[in-house]
Amino acid sequence: MTTHIERTEAIDASEPSPGGYYDRFGPLQKQADKWLTVGIILTGTFFVGPIGILCLARSAMIMRKAQRLGQQIRPWSITIIGTIVLIDASINFLGWGVDLSPIHDTQLGLTFDSGWGAMFDGAYYVDFNGHTSIGGSSAITEKAFQLIPVLIVMPMRIVAAVAFLQMRRVGYDYLIITSWMYVAMWVGYTASIALEFDHRLGNTLYGVTGWWAYNLPFILLWLVLPYLMTIEKRQFVSNGKPTVLPPPQEGPSR
Amino acid sequence: MADLVRLVGTWVVMAGVLAFWKVMIYRGGSLSEPTEVPFDELEKRYPNGGVGVAGPGMLAEIRSLPMLHKVIVRIMVANIFVAMVLASFTVPYILTRWGYGYVLK
Numbered sequence: 225m226t227t228h229i230e231r232t233e234a235i236d237a238s239e240p241s242p243g244g245y246y247d248r249f250g251p252l253q254k255q256a257d258k259w260l261t262v263g264i265i266l267t268g269t270f271f272v273g274p275i276g277i278l279c280l281a282r283s284a285m286i287m288r289k290a291q292r293l294g295q296q297i298r299p300w301s302i303t304i305i306g307t308i309v310l311i312d313a314s315i316n317f318l319g320w321g322v323d324l325s326p327i328h329d330t331q332l333g334l335t336f337d338s339g340w341g342a343m344f345d346g347a348y349y350v351d352f353n354g355h356t357s358i359g360g361s362s363a364i365t366e367k368a369f370q371l372i373p374v375l376i377v378m379p380m381r382i383v384a385a386v387a388f389l390q391m392r393r394v395g396y397d398y399l400i401i402t403s404w405m406y407v408a409m410w411v412g413y414t415a416s417i418a419l420e421f422d423h424r425l426g427n428t429l430y431g432v433t434g435w436w437a438y439n440l441p442f443i444l445l446w447l448v449l450p451y452l453m454t455i456e457k458r459q460f461v462s463n464g465k466p467t468v469l470p471p472p473q474e475g476p477s478r
Numbered sequence: 479m480a481d482l483v484r485l486v487g488t489w490v491v492m493a494g495v496l497a498f499w500k501v502m503i504y505r506g507g508s509l510s511e512p513t514e515v516p517f518d519e520l521e522k523r524y525p526n527g528g529v530g531v532a533g534p535g536m537l538a539e540i541r542s543l544p545m546l547h548k549v550i551v552r553i554m555v556a557n558i559f560v561a562m563v564l565a566s567f568t569v570p571y572i573l574t575r576w577g578y579g580y581v582l583k
Contacts, residue, residue, distance in 0.1 A: 273566030280562070284536075291535060300536040301543060301551045308554045311561050335579060339572030441560040444553060451550040 245390040248461075250295025252286055257389065259283035264307065268314020270336065280307070298391060299459075305448055306389035309399065312442055313385060317378035324370040328353060328360040337361075344435050345417065346427025363424060365416035369409070377405045388460075396452065396460040403449045410443055 246254045263279030266272050290297050319340075327333040334352075337360070341348020347363035355362035361370075381402040387395025417424050417435070425432055540551050 267562055267565050270565050271569050273562065273569070277562050277566055288535070300539045301547060304551055304554050304558065308558045308561065311558065311565070315561065315565050331579060335572060335576075336569060339576055340568065342576070343572075438564065441557045441564065444557060447550050447553055451547055454544075454546060 245392060245461075248391065249297055250290050250293075252290035252293070252295055253297050256283045256286035256290065256297075259286060260303075260307065260389075261386075264310045264314055267311050268318055270315065270319060271332070298389070302391065302459075303389065305451060306385050309385040309388070309445065309448060310382060312445055313378045313381040316373050316442070317382065320370045320378075321374045323348070323360040324358075324367070324374050326359075341428075343429050344438050345424050347420070347424045350423065350427050363416070363420055365420065366424075369413050369416060372409055372412075377402060377409055381406065391460050393457075393460040393462045396457060400449070400452050403446065403452065407446050407449070410446070414443075 259279050260283040263276045263281075263283055266276030266279060268276070287297050287300075287303070322328060322333050323337055328337055338349040338352055341350075341352065341361075345361075345363075345366075347361045347366055351362040353359045356364060356367050358367060361367060380398065384395050384398035384402050388399045389395070425435060428434060430437070540548060540555075543551060
């Protein structure tokens with residue numbers, strides 16, 4: 225027997241939960257998520273990344289323990305997808321934010337940007353802080369592209385991924401939206417760096433191969449899209465309570 | 479003649495791009511809509527409204543996913559490790575190679 229379930233039947237079928245979204249999970253899930261969030265933020269800073277790894281490992285251990293104790297936890301695949309999106313968005317948000325903002329004038333910014341530029345993008349050390357009107361990278365297109373991730377895509381994606389990890393419907397919806405934005409942004413960014421090949425890739429230690437080796441893990445995040453578009457979206461709710469699936473309908477199968 | 483080839487060729491390519499997105503939106507969009515599935519099967523696949531069940535562990539859960547999801551989630555697990563390594567050791571690498579300050583200027 226089959227039954228057709230409308231989208232609206234599966235969500236908003238119950239009253240808002242006073243305990244919020246974590247009522248769906250066991251008590252250890254919230255504790256694990258605190259470590260997860262701290263670990264992702266630290267990893268995303270680049271500067272204190274090794275400490276972030278320890279926090280992420282601690283979070284995974286807590287979730288493993290919760291499962292062994294028989295507590296309900298978020299599906300691991302949701303945790304994995306949400307985590308990589310958050311790490312990636314944090315890295316891009318802060319990395320590009322350092323160059324877009326006056327941080328590029330600080331010794332910390334100069335060390336990070338110029339070192340990274342020497343390895344992968346010549347515009348970050350050849351004529352760095354000396355070509356564009358707002359400083360930082362000397363590639364004009366790079367400065368234009370920085371506005372898109374720093375002001376729009378990455379902050380949206382961070383918020384969407386946090387909501388996705390809480391299994392909110394809005395997080396699921398906006399993760400799809402920002403994933404398409406992400407695809408569009410990477411196509412434009414990759415084209416811009418290729419168009420200024422001599423200046424940007426020609427002036428690096430590791431050249432084209434190095435750039436792709438470094439950026440492929442980030443570009444590969446477009447694979448999140450087919451995952452998101454084929455999972456059961458009714459897992460994601462609007463009011464913090466488990467999805468209520470309607471009973472089987474009587475009558476002939478459709 | 480060359481202009482005609484350019485005009486027609488360009489419009490053919492652009493029509494192809496349009497057709498690609500038509501397929502993506504129509505087919506891809508329908509993938510994300512609720513489909514007709516046996517109710518028992520739904521309950522089996524998504525017990526407790528989809529919240530993870532206690533017991534099987536991360537690796538077992540990933541193994542039990544449909545093939546597409548299994549592949550994507552495994553790539554993302556690898557991505558997490560690579561991204562963590564990149565994010566964690568870029569700055570130490572820069573510092574040990576060039577030191578603190580304005581490098582290669």
